[in-house]
Amino acid sequence: MAKSRFEYVRTYEQDQVLLPNTYIVIRLDGRGFHRFSAHYGFAKPNDSRALNLMNKSAVSLMKQISDVCGAYGQSDEYSFVLQRRCRLFDRREAKLVSTFASTFTAYYQFYWHDYFPDQPLVASMLPSFDARAVQYPSLAELRDYFSWRQADCHINNLYNTSFWTLIIKGGQTEKEAEHTLMGSNSADKNELLFSRFGINYNNEDAMFRKGTMLIRDISGAPLQTQNPSQKDHIALQKKSKRQVEREEKKRNKAEIVESHDDIIGDNFWRESYKWLS
Template structure:
């Protein structure tokens, strides 16, 4: 077919193919969620409805898009790790990132009511996205460790801050002053000695964030079948399915990676 005279405009498109042999990480972060959380009455410091909805939306991304080996989320962010070997959308960064961001955002709205019930969604939320490439397993693990350490630091601070305000009767300014310059150990100590709260016994989802991976799960179901001469009979089927499973554990140390050796590919 003859090309139109306008065809040349295609050449203005830039090549954004991701380098081969690298993990492609897409990280999304809620736009202005400080305000969004306030306006939708998120509980402080952690709102389980909001965290559940983030996780549900991330699962939809993993199920609907190809080649995501692991995802990690905390607060208003989620990181998706595409396999090193993925060739989805010819590894074009803009395609990968926009598909993740739009699937996530539409899922967040689609599943809102399931998590928030009577709390109406007041305006359409948005998420920004970025793409980062990691060439080695060490770099990828350090990236995920960085996000989990961020979760830990923020959650310990927020837990201490809101405990001082909600249970200690301090104003927000007083709580801020009290925590100014404190180290992790000091915050743990305040929680333990003044509020009898052992931070390590707090909810793992809040302390560690959410890790989603693919796992093989056996599913058993029963079915009624009709056998000639014998009549109706109940039989049990077991089939193995790949499912997205959620984990609220440490992903910084080796143990998680040793227990799930399929997530990472060989370094090349």
């Protein structure tokens, strides 16, 4: 870059660098998606086309950014977890959140026609996503984060399924449905769905009830040390450029596995997963 007397303005730029040796979670949320989904007539309470479009966009982002080792999505949000040793953009927060938000938005718009072929996007109502970065120091907090998001998915979906069933099948207005569900707990909602409409909530699509987990399956890759020592850090720093490039190519070629399983219970977290390496 050429030098000039105006270059001093760069001193006003401030970079927030995220802490080393922490898991970074980048969570994306749809911007104004209530209006967006209403405009394009998304099915209620769940539109499988929209959810599969979110999953397709997330998989595409993971294929492009190899530092992402796993992701969880529900509704109009997706959370991507980066390796503890991730050095992408030197862990600068602004670069990370802007890249993830813009890349995911680009993929969502690119694949839109594949899932909504009869509803072209219009300039006055385009999809966009914002992002935030959160750091977690250990696997325990990371597990609780994903458990929190799946619990949120269950609570919201059970409410939405009950709410829209009362409207679509029960003939209630939105205000009446809100009043019917006021103060109800999960057991009440399950009973309402089964006794009044013959719906067993547990038989609803697992993607609706539990969201989607994406894992980068690196078979044969060494497990990441959960509590790396100073020696581990030195070893990582001494990796040659060629070693780093080989590892990145392996990660890029790794299969991304999609599941709709329980990620709160111990079974999912029983081992140190290679996908976190």
